[in-house]
Amino acid sequence: MDILQALDAVWAARWPILEGIQHTLFISILSIIMGTILGVGVGLILTYGNRWIRFLVRLYSDFLRGTPVFVLILACFYILSVVGIQLTAYQAGIFALTLFCSSHVGEIVRGALQAIPAGQTEAAKSIGLTFRKMFVSVLFPQALRQILPTWVNTATEIVKASTLLSIIGVVELLLSVQQVISRTFLSLELYFFAGFVFFLINFAIEKVGRLVERKIAIPT
Amino acid sequence: MDYNFNFAAVWRDFDLLLVGLWLGFVLAVISIAIGCLIGLLVAFGMLSKNKAIRWTSASYVSAIRNTPILVLILFTYFALPQLGIRLGKIESFIATLSIYSGAYLTEVFRAGLVSLPTGLREAGLSIGLTEFRTKLYLTIPVMFRNVLPSLSNNFISLFKDTSLAAAIAVPELTFYARKINVESFRVIETWMVVSMLYVAACYIIAAVLRQVETRLAIPR
Amino acid sequence: MSSPILEIQNLHKRFGKFEVLKGINLTMQQGDVISLIGSSGSGKTTLLRCVNFLEDYEVGLVAVAGEQIGYVEKNGKRTRLSEKKIARQRAMTGMAFQHFNLFPHMTAIRNVMLGLIKTRGMSKDEARSVAEKWLERVGMLDRRDHFPGQLSGGQQQRVAIARAIAMNPQLMLFDEVTSALDPELVNEVLEVILDLAKDGMTMLLVTHEMQFAHDVSNKVIFMHDGKIGEEGPPKQLFKKPKSDRLATFLKNSKF
Helix, strand or coil: CCHHHHHHHHHHCHHHHHHHHHHHHHHHHHHHHHHHHHHHHHHHHHHHCCHHHHHHHHHHHHHHHHCCHHHHHHHHHHHHHHCCCCCCHHHHHHHHHHHHHHHHHHHHHHHHHHHCCHHHHHHHHHCCCCHHHHHHHHHHHHHHHHHHHHHHHHHHHHHHHHHHHHHHCCCCHHHHHHHHHHHHCCHHHHHHHHHHHHHHHHHHHHHHHHHHHHHHCCCC | CCCCCCCHHHHHCHHHHHHHHHHHHHHHHHHHHHHHHHHHHHHHHHCCCCHHHHHHHHHHHHHHHCCCHHHHHHHHHHHHHHHCCCCCHHHHHHHHHHHHHHHHHHHHHHHHHHCCCHHHHHHHHHCCCCHHHHHHHHHHHHHHHHCHHHHHHHHHHHHHHHHHHHHHCCCCHHHHHHHHHHHHCCHHHHHHHHHHHHHHHHHHHHHHHHHHHHHHCCCC | CCCCCEEEEEEEEEECCEEEEEEEEEEECCCCEEEEECCCCCCHHHHHHHHCCCCCCCEEEEEECCEECCEEEECCEEEECCHHHHHHHHCCEEEECCCCCCCCCCCHHHHHHHHHHHCCCCCHHHHHHHHHHHHHHCCCHHHCCCCHHHCCHHHHHHHHHHHHHCCCCCEEEEECCCCCCCHHHHHHHHHHHHHHHHCCCCEEEECCCHHHHHHHCCEEEEEECCEEEEEECHHHHHHCCCCHHHHHHHHHCCC
8 A cells, every 4th residue: 555656646636636526515515405495395295285296295205215326316317318308417416316315305304394292283273373384483493403413414325425426427526536546546545535535524514413403402 | 209118128137137136135134134243243332431442433433424335335346455355246245235234233223222221231130140141131132122113224225225236246236227228228118117126125125124023023 | 146148337339429328337137127218319229239239339348148249358459350250149139120120022931030041040941930930929920921011010010029039039129119100009019028028038128118118127227318327126216216307207208
């Protein structure tokens, strides 16, 4: 193992690697944001929607959660182009990650809303709140605190899943490092390096999540 | 959109898909079995009185959970041979998945152990059992049955993760899917059938595991 | 006279900075039934837990049947006994807990059999017949195949007592065994203990049931602030308390 040589190789390829990191972050953040917005909708429908739409959304969510995210990425990449939606691998990848994220966030939101004791709804109704007011000022704030820890987990899952885009040719962090490996054959050092960078990103997300969690915790 | 569905290519190789699905299932079973042993050991490590053991255990969990599994798979298969650790595709994948699931199961077991009433251990000691036997006959069996639902979830997500074995050409379902996809160009059909297979498999596994859970649940 | 069943000399125990036991002396002979009373935090339960070494202790001596519990003394230096030896010593005493602590994944009879097989080295058949005998004694034989979660609190406690006593201990320890029970279930458990006492079982009890302590014990110890406040036969202690503290305690306990 030659660490100096590896550092040298990383340094020589610093610009492509930095670009890879940038793409990883961009892909992840965009997928998480869009997936969360979509997922909140999924969660609300699963909790409050009428029977039929709930059934459809349940199918959507179960299907997405039953399919490995890798298969989802491959399917989006291949199928979309065949049906005439011209997306680049990059876009198709973000699309797949967004779907994946939305189904997970949907379940988290549903779980959190359903975990709120029925007494809360009754108390809110008894002081005359409409559903909307009740949701905004009673239910959602309580659900949020339950959602956050699991949502942070999902965020790290998305960052990790973004590596799978390397297989359909998106030059994110992993593929940019693999390109360096194919030139230098320093697979041990460079895979370790890639893993370490991902670790740092996710570790940071986790720490920030903890911090926010503590900030918004209900004092007991 | 004009698309004529033609499933012939997929049906022709349907037996391959089933063989691949079965291999994925077997890989997941072996990995979670080894992962359980690792997880149990490290969970006790995390609760150890010794600071160094606690730190090492926590580092393992944090490092593995925050690193993308694809990076771990590639690292084990392509990079470890540089250290003289040469594993076949399947062995290498099982090793990775075991270590990966071990980190997640550590958290499951640790939480399970912590939530046991202290009286359980004390009652064991009071009838003259040693600490080791108290763990063997009392704390571990009770904890294990309490965490079965989390264990089931972990198994299902592990089963989905076996799709990544395709990245190092282990012939499981996703591997064959890509092969059929490339050979036949029946893109939509292939990926529809493959995702349905995964969804159905997950559904059946979940149903069976729920049965097992009720069977093994501590009667009350 | 043979050595006493339990001998405690100058026992001190602290949790961090807080000294819970401040020099306890206590001797129990075969057949003695001693009740420990006192307000919570007075050290009763800790004293009991030192006897089977669920708590270790810093200073003093605890000896069961002439054998020091938990430590070996050599040239004034004490070392902790091995895990195995401590386990063997613990089996010399039986303990019933406030929260029963039955093994939730085992049926009533399995609960009783486990220690017999694993600690006493009995065969399964032997253990089963001993377990049946004791389950019958506590009136639980008809529930032998029920799991703890399927039993009432009083029933669980009776099984727990059978589990402890089936090990044929030299001394039984009862730690507030009725405190967690609904009032209507208290008596069935107390009757079992009373029955065992009549049989000559040596027992050390922590209890809040003053009437019961009065009826069952030949000696009552009032603990206060980690020390023995007052001790004596129940009649004397309950009817003519010497200290104001005990008098107040008894008044508040509605005796």
